[in-house]
Amino acid sequence: MATEQDRTNDGRTGPPPQAVLMPLLWGHPVAHLLRTMLRLGVADRFGDGEATAEEMAAHCGTLPEPTRRMLRALVPLGLVAEVRPDAFRLTPAGALLRADHPESMAATIRVFTTPAMVRAWEHLEDGLRTDGPVFDALLGHDYFTHIRKDPELSAAFNTAMSQTTRATAEVLPGHYAFGRFGTLVDVGGGDGTLLAAVLAAHPGLRGILYDSAAGLAEAAPRLERAGVADRCALETGDFFVSAPAGGDAYLLKSVLHDWTDERCGVILDGIRRVVPDDGRLLIVEPVLPAPGSAPAGGDPGPYLSDLTMMLALGGRERTAEDFAALCAASGFRLTSVTTLPAPSTFSLVEAVPV
Ligand SMILES: C[S@@+](CC[C@H](N)C(=O)[O-])C[C@H]1O[C@@H](n2cnc3c(N)ncnc32)[C@H](O)[C@@H]1O
Numbered sequence: 001m002a003t004e005q006d007r008t009n010d011g012r013t014g015p016p017p018q019a020v021l022m023p024l025l026w027g028h029p030v031a032h033l034l035r036t037m038l039r040l041g042v043a044d045r046f047g048d049g050e051a052t053a054e055e056m057a058a059h060c061g062t063l064p065e066p067t068r069r070m071l072r073a074l075v076p077l078g079l080v081a082e083v084r085p086d087a088f089r090l091t092p093a094g095a096l097l098r099a100d101h102p103e104s105m106a107a108t109i110r111v112f113t114t115p116a117m118v119r120a121w122e123h124l125e126d127g128l129r130t131d132g133p134v135f136d137a138l139l140g141h142d143y144f145t146h147i148r149k150d151p152e153l154s155a156a157f158n159t160a161m162s163q164t165t166r167a168t169a170e171v172l173p174g175h176y177a178f179g180r181f182g183t184l185v186d187v188g189g190g191d192g193t194l195l196a197a198v199l200a201a202h203p204g205l206r207g208i209l210y211d212s213a214a215g216l217a218e219a220a221p222r223l224e225r226a227g228v229a230d231r232c233a234l235e236t237g238d239f240f241v242s243a244p245a246g247g248d249a250y251l252l253k254s255v256l257h258d259w260t261d262e263r264c265g266v267i268l269d270g271i272r273r274v275v276p277d278d279g280r281l282l283i284v285e286p287v288l289p290a291p292g293s294a295p296a297g298g299d300p301g302p303y304l305s306d307l308t309m310m311l312a313l314g315g316r317e318r319t320a321e322d323f324a325a326l327c328a329a330s331g332f333r334l335t336s337v338t339t340l341p342a343p344s345t346f347s348l349v350e351a352v353p354v
Helices: 004-008 017-025 027-040 042-046 053-060 064-074 106-112 115-122 124-130 135-139 143-148 151-175 193-201 219-225 261-274 301-313 320-329
Strands: 080-084 087-090 183-187 206-211 232-236 249-253 280-285 332-339 347-353
Touching: 017 027, 027 042, 027 064, 027 106, 042 053, 042 087, 053 064, 064 080, 106 151, 115 124, 115 135, 115 301, 124 301, 135 143, 135 301, 143 151, 143 301, 151 193, 183 193, 193 206, 193 219, 193 232, 193 249, 206 219, 219 232, 249 261, 261 320, 280 320, 320 332, 320 347
Parallel strands: 183 206, 183 249, 206 232, 249 280
Antiparallel strands: 080 087, 280 347, 332 347
16 A cells, blocks of 8 residues: 555655755755854864853854854754753764864865855856856856965865865775876876875875966875875976876876866867877766766765856766767777775776877
């Protein structure tokens, strides 16, 4: 016999439609709540301990009663637990909002909830009508210019990229035969989190970390901490102008999704000019199912990232077919697409020069 739940889901199992919809309605307030927590240093004040609303208010410079209301709202969101009446502490998820947590996500949340990013999403309708970035119209310059004009935001962006790259850095070095190469170039490699992990796992390999000056600002200490600084050169440049010569393999992680096909073509052409005939192009990004090949579903992250890239820079997340076409247009042949193991949610796309 069909239950009420079956009927409301048109025969499929799952929560009732209202229970699906209502949490989505609160997405925007929750994002602001997270941002405000970070601005006020709520998670850092908790640390490993407890705090009352009054103690937290004294730290934040806010009023006790509204602060109590904020802490209460964080309980059902799974970020804070009320361990006794008016004694709160962080849950394991809330602890990731601490700046000093080894798996901190604080910078990522800060960067993706900046007022400029929120404004960009307010203009989603414009983006849908133009398939283009809205940042230029809103701010008079593109997303990277916006970030790089503000040194604090720029450092937070580099840290955010490192935080979101950690999961892939855990699994990529053991997933691909990097040991056969002499030099790996990470193009747009940011602070070097991924390259450092690959170099640490392959002691015979050398690296070139290539990015803008602002992108490389946090790289030297990162490579030092990983113990690979002596095998990794830092090279400042513009990947729309050229890529460093001397690599056997060229890595692009979370770079192509920022850009239109045309701009990706310029980056790939630059790599094609310097990659040796037996070299490799390695793209690490989420790979979407081709429209019509499999229903979109599962983790909404790549689809929301797809729209974020459109709004920020006119970029997109891509299917395997999209990557094959991009590669072909710049003189590469796609040879494989493999899903990386958890905790990464990305795939490795390999291509060879033709
Ligand atoms: C989305 S981040 C990815 C960083 C890193 N690959 C990762 O996955 O953690 C894109 C990178 O491209 C760099 N970038 C943007 N425009 C660039 C340009 N014109 N030339 C060189 N690097 C650039 C940024 O500084 C940033 O580090």
